[in-house]
Amino acid sequence: MYSNNSGEIQKLETLQLKGTGIPIEVRVIRRWTPYLRPNDRCYILLDVEGYAVQAVAHGQRDIRHVEKNLDLLSCYRINGYVCTAVDTYMNVMTHPIHLLIGTAAVMTKIPEPEGFPMHYFQPRVYADLRQIYDRKEGLIDYIGVMEKKEFVPTKTPHPMLQLTVANSSGRTISVSLWKEVNQFPERVNMEELNNIDGPALIAVSSVRIKDYRGRLQLHSTAATYLYVKPASPTISLLLDRIKEREDELENEHGEGTLVAVDISSKISIAELQQTEKDLLIGRAFTVEGSVTEIHSTTGWYYNACPKCPKAANESGPEWACASDGRFPAPRPAYRVQATIADNTGAMKVTFFDEGAESLVGKPCSELVIESGYTDQSIVPDPLQEIKGKPKAFHLEMQTNARPGRLNMTVSAVEEIDITLPLSIEAAPLTIDAAPALQLKPEETAPPQPRSSSIAPVTPVKIKFEPRAAEKDGPKRSLKTEKGPDESRPKRGK
Numbered sequence: 001m002y003s004n005n006s007g008e009i010q011k012l013e014t015l016q017l018k019g020t021g022i023p024i025e026v027r028v029i030r031r032w033t034p035y036l037r038p039n040d041r042c043y044i045l046l047d048v049e050g051y052a053v054q055a056v057a058h059g060q061r062d063i064r065h066v067e068k069n070l071d072l073l074s075c076y077r078i079n080g081y082v083c084t085a086v087d088t089y090m091n092v093m094t095h096p097i098h099l100l101i102g103t104a105a106v107m108t109k110i111p112e113p114e115g116f117p118m119h120y121f122q123p124r125v126y127a128d129l130r131q132i133y134d135r136k137e138g139l140i141d142y143i144g145v146m147e148k149k150e151f152v153p154t155k156t157p158h159p160m161l162q163l164t165v166a167n168s169s170g171r172t173i174s175v176s177l178w179k180e181v182n183q184f185p186e187r188v189n190m191e192e193l194n195n196i197d198g199p200a201l202i203a204v205s206s207v208r209i210k211d212y213r214g215r216l217q218l219h220s221t222a223a224t225y226l227y228v229k230p231a232s233p234t235i236s237l238l239l240d241r242i243k244e245r246e247d248e249l250e251n252e253h254g255e256g257t258l259v260a261v262d263i264s265s266k267i268s269i270a271e272l273q274q275t276e277k278d279l280l281i282g283r284a285f286t287v288e289g290s291v292t293e294i295h296s297t298t299g300w301y302y303n304a305c306p307k308c309p310k311a312a313n314e315s316g317p318e319w320a321c322a323s324d325g326r327f328p329a330p331r332p333a334y335r336v337q338a339t340i341a342d343n344t345g346a347m348k349v350t351f352f353d354e355g356a357e358s359l360v361g362k363p364c365s366e367l368v369i370e371s372g373y374t375d376q377s378i379v380p381d382p383l384q385e386i387k388g389k390p391k392a393f394h395l396e397m398q399t400n401a402r403p404g405r406l407n408m409t410v411s412a413v414e415e416i417d418i419t420l421p422l423s424i425e426a427a428p429l430t431i432d433a434a435p436a437l438q439l440k441p442e443e444t445a446p447p448q449p450r451s452s453s454i455a456p457v458t459p460v461k462i463k464f465e466p467r468a469a470e471k472d473g474p475k476r477s478l479k480t481e482k483g484p485d486e487s488r489p490k491r492g493k
């Protein structure tokens, strides 16, 4: 910490978990929405010493608050942030923590900022790229001379911008900028780029290294920015050393491996698993089946904010939520990973408070505080008893989904009166889009009488509802902020 005219300021370099939230002073240099995470908005914040940290606003209410108060490239004093563990899926930085900023944060613009850098790069050199790729070290920044630029058609209406970029010894690499970058003027200034005639110095942030038939390429991510500096005499010296070479690289595009099914008609767990994930985001549907297994590896409850479903983070001697500020103690809330099955297959889902409470019949706090089931890794008996009971599960695709995975949240559970197989022997499943299990109902279920007095087994009911228009209601904002990222469970202290 250091002092300036108006009090103590926290250096970004020394931010750590359980930090007490001393104000920071930063410039906002980048912002983006991570792929498949419409409920998260990320920012890179840079302090006067040139240290950078990634900040995250989670949930539409917090995003609106932050967007209203933070302008790209402006400088702010920020109070009321929360330090949390790095979310590896969204992370583009080397800093050991992330900041959560939300409605509890106070952002005051610094009218005449001095000394705050405009850019932040940790560029890697060409010779290191293979090793970085092999070790899966993640996203990199890269700087070089753009020799060539061209638009390449894709299967979408948005062409891909492909740059050929050389380093000082003439080694070239192709840099592919997809629509998530070239559709946003703040990420890449197309006008400026189009006006450049000839080579220019460029820098790209947060690109992913890919290996295409033995040649390395760089591809944009949701966090990529492109900065361009037109050619200068210095660059011309570099250019003299660049060998001509033909760009043989072909366009690589990893999409389209999954077949889209008609999601407005009958669907089963098996069909869900084969549906392209993008089509599921923001939609709700109903599957009838039963819980066959409860997984304890990530714990069955978490420490939540007393006022909202977000995870509580320790902040000095207290706890804090990015939306609701500080409080003395967290509230235990269900976050149960379970496998549900119907007669076509089985899938992993996550029950948060609403869904789990309607199954168990008791609030989580009653189990933890009154009944003393405080161990997050041991599934308590009242929770075990929900297995095998036929129910209608209302599911939503989690907004913290990862590509290729089906992360479903159970938003509500309803009674059903049809007779379903009570125990389907589901093999252990991964939540990756593996081939669906083919469980034949006649092997596990008693024959279904078809007399008129008993309702036949109805097709699985599907209810796809566009959700975008509902997001402003208070109930909706709770639902979209269903809970913390399940990939980094918060263990109780």
Ligand SMILES: [Zn+2]
Pocket (backbone or CB within 6 Å): 305, 306, 307, 308, 309, 310, 321, 322, 323, 324, 325
């Ligand atoms: Zn809260």
